[in-house]
Amino acid sequence: MSVLEARNIVKVYGKAEAEGATTALNGIQLSVTKGEFLAIMGPSGSGKTTLLNILSGIDKPTSGEVLLGGVMLHDMDANSLAQFRRKQLGFVFQDFNLLDSLTVKENIMLPMILEKKSVSEMEEKVQELAGLFEIEDILHKYPYHISGGQQQRTAVSRALVNDPQIIYADEPTGNLDSKSSTTIMECLEKVVKELSTTVLLVTHDVFAASYCQRIVFIRDGAIHSSLEKKSERTKFLDEVMEHLTLLGGN
Amino acid sequence: MTFQKIVWKMAKYHYKKYLFYFLCNSAAVLFIFVFMTLYLNEYIVSVKQIEGLVYVLSIPGAALIMFTIFFISYAHQIFMKKRRSEFGLFMTLGMTNRDIAKLLLLENSVIGLVALIVGLGSGVIISRLIFWLLLKSVDITDFAFQLNVNMFTYTVGAFFIVFIISIGQSLYMTMSRNIIDNVKTEKITENTAHKHPAIGGIGVAIVVGSIVGLYVTYTDSDGGEYLLLWALGTFLGLYIALNQLTSFLIGLIKKNKHFYYRKLLYLTSLDYKYKQFTTIMTIVTIMIMVTLLYSTIVYHLYKETEKEVVEQNPYDIGYISTDSKNNLSAEELDRIFAEYGNPIREHLTFPIYFHFQEDYDGYTYQLALMPLSVFNEFSDNPYLVQPNELIYHLNHEVTGEIESLYYRNDLRFSSNGEEVIYETTQVIAEKHFNYLGDLFILHDADLADYKENINGMDATLHLIHVENWQESEAAVLALEHAFHDYNAKTPLLDVDHVPLEEELFYIDSRVDGYESTMNANGISFFVTIFFSILFFIGSFLLLYIQLFSEVDKEEQRIQKLYRIGITSKEVRKLISQEITTLFMLPTLLGLIIALLYIIAMAQDIGGIVENPLMLVRFFMLAGIYFVILTVFMNFARKKMFRDLVDFK
Ligand SMILES: Nc1ncnc2c1ncn2[C@@H]1O[C@H](COP(=O)(O)OP(=O)(O)OP(=O)(O)O)[C@@H](O)[C@H]1O
Numbered sequence: 001m002s003v004l005e006a007r008n009i010v011k012v013y014g015k016a017e018a019e020g021a022t023t024a025l026n027g028i029q030l031s032v033t034k035g036e037f038l039a040i041m042g043p044s045g046s047g048k049t050t051l052l053n054i055l056s057g058i059d060k061p062t063s064g065e066v067l068l069g070g071v072m073l074h075d076m077d078a079n080s081l082a083q084f085r086r087k088q089l090g091f092v093f094q095d096f097n098l099l100d101s102l103t104v105k106e107n108i109m110l111p112m113i114l115e116k117k118s119v120s121e122m123e124e125k126v127q128e129l130a131g132l133f134e135i136e137d138i139l140h141k142y143p144y145h146i147s148g149g150q151q152q153r154t155a156v157s158r159a160l161v162n163d164p165q166i167i168y169a170d171e172p173t174g175n176l177d178s179k180s181s182t183t184i185m186e187c188l189e190k191v192v193k194e195l196s197t198t199v200l201l202v203t204h205d206v207f208a209a210s211y212c213q214r215i216v217f218i219r220d221g222a223i224h225s226s227l228e229k230k231s232e233r234t235k236f237l238d239e240v241m242e243h244l245t246l247l248g249g250n
Numbered sequence: 251m252t253f254q255k256i257v258w259k260m261a262k263y264h265y266k267k268y269l270f271y272f273l274c275n276s277a278a279v280l281f282i283f284v285f286m287t288l289y290l291n292e293y294i295v296s297v298k299q300i301e302g303l304v305y306v307l308s309i310p311g312a313a314l315i316m317f318t319i320f321f322i323s324y325a326h327q328i329f330m331k332k333r334r335s336e337f338g339l340f341m342t343l344g345m346t347n348r349d350i351a352k353l354l355l356l357e358n359s360v361i362g363l364v365a366l367i368v369g370l371g372s373g374v375i376i377s378r379l380i381f382w383l384l385l386k387s388v389d390i391t392d393f394a395f396q397l398n399v400n401m402f403t404y405t406v407g408a409f410f411i412v413f414i415i416s417i418g419q420s421l422y423m424t425m426s427r428n429i430i431d432n433v434k435t436e437k438i439t440e441n442t443a444h445k446h447p448a449i450g451g452i453g454v455a456i457v458v459g460s461i462v463g464l465y466v467t468y469t470d471s472d473g474g475e476y477l478l479l480w481a482l483g484t485f486l487g488l489y490i491a492l493n494q495l496t497s498f499l500i501g502l503i504k505k506n507k508h509f510y511y512r513k514l515l516y517l518t519s520l521d522y523k524y525k526q527f528t529t530i531m532t533i534v535t536i537m538i539m540v541t542l543l544y545s546t547i548v549y550h551l552y553k554e555t556e557k558e559v560v561e562q563n564p565y566d567i568g569y570i571s572t573d574s575k576n577n578l579s580a581e582e583l584d585r586i587f588a589e590y591g592n593p594i595r596e597h598l599t600f601p602i603y604f605h606f607q608e609d610y611d612g613y614t615y616q617l618a619l620m621p622l623s624v625f626n627e628f629s630d631n632p633y634l635v636q637p638n639e640l641i642y643h644l645n646h647e648v649t650g651e652i653e654s655l656y657y658r659n660d661l662r663f664s665s666n667g668e669e670v671i672y673e674t675t676q677v678i679a680e681k682h683f684n685y686l687g688d689l690f691i692l693h694d695a696d697l698a699d700y701k702e703n704i705n706g707m708d709a710t711l712h713l714i715h716v717e718n719w720q721e722s723e724a725a726v727l728a729l730e731h732a733f734h735d736y737n738a739k740t741p742l743l744d745v746d747h748v749p750l751e752e753e754l755f756y757i758d759s760r761v762d763g764y765e766s767t768m769n770a771n772g773i774s775f776f777v778t779i780f781f782s783i784l785f786f787i788g789s790f791l792l793l794y795i796q797l798f799s800e801v802d803k804e805e806q807r808i809q810k811l812y813r814i815g816i817t818s819k820e821v822r823k824l825i826s827q828e829i830t831t832l833f834m835l836p837t838l839l840g841l842i843i844a845l846l847y848i849i850a851m852a853q854d855i856g857g858i859v860e861n862p863l864m865l866v867r868f869f870m871l872a873g874i875y876f877v878i879l880t881v882f883m884n885f886a887r888k889k890m891f892r893d894l895v896d897f898k
Pocket residue numbers: 013014022023024042043044045046047048049050051204
């Protein structure tokens with residue numbers, strides 16, 4: 001069963017007929033099944049962020065449609081879209097996107113607070129997630145007092161707090177060292193395995209991508225190819241590397 | 251690309267930051283200058299010592315000094331905070347400390363200089379405008395707007411000193427830090443030390459103590475001497491309390507988790523901002539308090555003066571005439587007043603018998619006698635007087651009981667070698683007649699007897715109401731001229747001990763009474779209103795820079811919230827709540843403190859219970875303040891929305 005369905009997505013920046021128009025996406029077809037751990041890879045400027053923004057409703061496609069959990073995204077107005085996003089989607093960003101004025105715990109809770117959940121429910125959820133990602137000890141610290149890896153784990157917890165259908169992660173390891181990157185990817189793996197939440201990852205990082213079950217490669221705004229993980233991770237990593245040299249050497 | 255070009259390019263890109271800094275400095279210069287045009291006005295300088303002006307000026311003067319120093323250095327800090335991270339970048343690119351210092355000095359002196367020029371220029375205009383508006387609405391004649399060299403030199407000097415100190419501090423900080431610190435300054439946000447609620451409690455105690463102290467000591471005329479001390483106490487306590495208590499209060503709110511989480515974004519952002527803004531909040535609170543306190547006092551005095559003038563002059567115009575003096579016909583009078591568009595509404599005449607006596611010191615005084623029948627016709631309830639008795643009419647009000655014995659004043663004279671006494675049996679203590687002092691009301695027959703024995707003059711007292719006494723000045727003057735011309739043509743009076751004509755045949759009018767009292771109090775009125783306006787503007791200026799100096803940080807925060815799915819509606823609500831708090835908190839605090847000060851300061855006029863009108867007037871002014879504040883707040887909110895929400 002697919003959670004996410006993208007049908008023939010085209011995105012043109014600027015007026016289509018005009019000189020400076022860029023076709024960022026050109027007919028993307030994508031289907032993500034429930035509980036899948038999917039990576040989207042591609043060279044810089046290939047349209048990854050654009051695609052993610054469209055899949056999450058932040059941006060509207062020039063043509064094509066996005067179905068999320070059976071709901072058509074571009075039918076919604078800005079307000080209900082914002083609400084839909086915080087209820088049904090979770091986001092992990094490269095720059096963590098934590099609020100400096102809130103503690104780790106409060107940052108995690110924030111989407112629930114916006115949803116006006118009860119105090120006990122929120123506390124319970126935070127404890128559960130903090131335990132899972134080993135950040136119980138820093139719950140009362142402020143973001144500028146904890147490491148990048150800890151900040152990103154906070155962000156992952158926050159993304160999960162409303163039990164979303166799917167998590168979008170745009171370069172979540174982009175600002176992290178390799179050790180922290182490993183931790184974060186293990187966390188996302190846990191998300192898929194233990195919470196059976198779908199994760200869609202956009203990355204440059206081959207190492208990070210090797211944690212996923214499937215990788216979709218895009219180039220110049222179109223899907224170029226895809227790889228399925230059939231073996232263990234280290235082997236898959238080699239496979240991806242090989243594929244990338246193939247992709248890069250046009 | 252040379253360094254200069256890079257620096258220039260960055261400056262152009264960040265022009266808003268420079269503009270903001272420049273505007274703040276211009277506003278500060280304008281502010282100092284406007285104050286100086288008042289403070290150094292020759293007339294004010296000459297009366298400063300004699301009248302109670304020193305006392306009127308003390309609290310606002312102190313608050314104003316605090317305000318300007320703070321305002322300039324704060325604007326400088328905001329500017330430098332943003333600038334310093336760029337300096338760090340320049341340094342990593344190879345600029346030396348010396349280069350940075352040069353750059354900093356250069357851009358600051360250019361901005362300072364232009365701000366000085368613009369501030370002085372607009373200061374001349376604004377100050378003239380305020381003078382013009384005030385002089386138009388407060389009737390003061392011997393006072394005018396003026397410019398002198400000192401106003402400029404003092405302003406430049408004051409601005410220069412504060413500005414130089416701020417720059418010196420920045421230079422020192424920039425030079426003594428290393429590159430990394432400079433790059434990171436924006437990140438190392440005010441991570442202030444832990445707060446102590448106990449110290450906050452002491453702050454509250456100081457505020458309460460100073461107000462109680464004022465209340466207790468402000469009872470006699472020299473209570474004002476300590477006013478400044480008490481006020482400084484209140485300001486200091488307020489600062490300590492605000493500085494220490496807000497985090498503590500939010501900590502208390504945290505105990506109620508349900509409420510705290512519901513208001514999480516609002517409360518935390520308030521807490522976060524408050525750490526940086528306590529000084530601003532304190533100063534805004536003080537300015538609002540001073541504005542309200544002084545405008546209430548002045549407004550109250552102003553209104554009371556008017557009331558007093560009306561009480562002192564029950565009729566708009568009063569004068570006496572005799573057959574040969576001031577004797578214009580009714581038609582003539584009508585014509586004069588009609589000509590000035592202020593026709594006569596009511597014209598009463600009373601026959602009065604005057605005579606004059608000399609006391610032992612050679613001082614002449616006059617006695618006025620009125621027949622009972624005439625008085626009874628005028629008064630509502632008929633009085634009864636037996637022969638050889640009289641009513642002594644004080645023609646002014648008396649506080650407390652009238653003990654007739656104390657006020658009684660008998661008339662004695664000899665008739666055919668026999669002493670006759672008219673005894674006082676009643677005393678009237680009311681203001682009934684303009685022009686007249688005390689008078690005797692006698693039985694008509696007794697008065698006729700009296701006239702036969704005492705040489706005096708028959709006169710007519712005229713009491714006139716016109717359409718609008720406030721506008722009657724010109725008409726009264728015209729009447730005066732007409733009388734003068736008339737009297738010059740008639741012979742001098744032949745009555746014993748008669749005083750000079752001018753002392754007898756003048757016009758006693760409301761409008762003149764009003765003018766002379768207003769002129770006496772005018773200067774303190776003027777100064778106070780002037781201050782109120784300055785402070786009013788100043789408090790808004792502060793709130794404004796407080797709001798918009800951090801708008802880019804705010805934008806980042808809102809952006810983050812959008813990314814996790816906050817709706818525009820929720821953002822609007824959040825911004826709205828924050829702005830409301832920022833505006834309303836100091837306003838409410840200032841209002842409460844001003845109210846308490848008014849209650850305390852009413853002690854020397856018999857306590858607030860005796861003067862309920864003062865409270866009414868306070869709330870009226872507070873209401874007006876609130877309305878203007880709300881308008882300004884809505885304006886700020888709209889702008890905030892435009893900057894942070896609508897661009898999406
Ligand atoms: N707001 C925009 N307006 C115009 N063109 C844009 C806009 N955003 C992206 N583009 C263009 O669309 C194309 C795809 O950009 P996108 O940011 O999706 O790439 P990306 O794959 O995420 O790159 P990177 O790996 O560097 O993040 C690029 O050519 C980019 O220049």
